[in-house]
Amino acid sequence: MLQPFHKQLLNDYQQDFPLTSRPFLSIAEELGLTEELVISAFSLLQEQQFISRIGPIIQPNNIGVSSLVAMIIPSDQLEHCAEIINQFSEVNHNYERDHHFNLWFVVIASEQDHLAKTLSSIEEKTSFKTFKFPLLEDYFINLGFQLDLDD
Amino acid sequence: MINLDDLALIVAVQNGLPLVPRPYAQIAEQLELSETDVIQRLQQLKQQGLIKRLGVIVNHRQLGYQSNAMVVFNIPDTQVTHIGKQISQFEFVNLCYRRPRHEDIWIYNLFCMIHGKTRETVLEQLNTLIQECKLEAYTYDILFSQRCFKQRGAIYSKK
Numbered sequence: 001m002l003q004p005f006h007k008q009l010l011n012d013y014q015q016d017f018p019l020t021s022r023p024f025l026s027i028a029e030e031l032g033l034t035e036e037l038v039i040s041a042f043s044l045l046q047e048q049q050f051i052s053r054i055g056p057i058i059q060p061n062n063i064g065v066s067s068l069v070a071m072i073i074p075s076d077q078l079e080h081c082a083e084i085i086n087q088f089s090e091v092n093h094n095y096e097r098d099h100h101f102n103l104w105f106v107v108i109a110s111e112q113d114h115l116a117k118t119l120s121s122i123e124e125k126t127s128f129k130t131f132k133f134p135l136l137e138d139y140f141i142n143l144g145f146q147l148d149l150d151d
Numbered sequence: 152m153i154n155l156d157d158l159a160l161i162v163a164v165q166n167g168l169p170l171v172p173r174p175y176a177q178i179a180e181q182l183e184l185s186e187t188d189v190i191q192r193l194q195q196l197k198q199q200g201l202i203k204r205l206g207v208i209v210n211h212r213q214l215g216y217q218s219n220a221m222v223v224f225n226i227p228d229t230q231v232t233h234i235g236k237q238i239s240q241f242e243f244v245n246l247c248y249r250r251p252r253h254e255d256i257w258i259y260n261l262f263c264m265i266h267g268k269t270r271e272t273v274l275e276q277l278n279t280l281i282q283e284c285k286l287e288a289y290t291y292d293i294l295f296s297q298r299c300f301k302q303r304g305a306i307y308s309k310k
Contacts, residue, residue, distance in 0.1 A: 014204065017206035021186060039170050049213045054206060055164055055167045058161065082298075093302055096299075099294045131257065135248050140244070
């Protein structure tokens, strides 16, 4: 079970993880814990996949180019196509959604040409069309995600 | 665009900081930099906005947020920026972007993401959003997530 301090570790360090020589010690001092406990708690949270990592979120399209992509795939072929698409290292966040556009994923490539080639290769291997939904405007200032872990 | 040194730094940290007492020193060693260089460079990349945030990246699904809906609206181009900014103020909205329409097949130009513990919560939150932003007149659609086939952060490479 998650202890109150686990919730603090999950919620309070999404935006500004300490940029200090000993960040886990900085956190420990803020929360009245030991550095060792903070490190072992983060390891546990990572092991249990409550956190995927402690790292940077990059502003889209600052490094390379990316696009949200959607496809319309018959349901009996969806799993197979998703597997093919997952093989591409350019692809992440590949989700099924309940809509006739039923597969949604993000492609990140080094440049437009690489993006176009990736999509045409996906079309060729799955034999279904891809629809590009690149980001045109970002309205959100990312402050992480406040979790309500009380129930 | 980004210079090669910064790209190398991003590549070194993107899969997560090592969970050791001095994680930046360990990254610095890989890159043949000093710990101070790594820390200062990360600070600068945050200030420049290239790093949107640096911190704990939680796994919503594992934490009980099973339901995630992509909600899409068809908003007139002249109003989309204003409404987009309004929508992004809500605590339960994670992402809010303008994206292109596709003629005849996709009419929606505003995309936002709502995470909730249940489908009902997500729908209630959407109702709040529609009422408070006065979106009743606009066409929208809700795309709940079903299976997750792949979920990981963006992978950047030095190529």
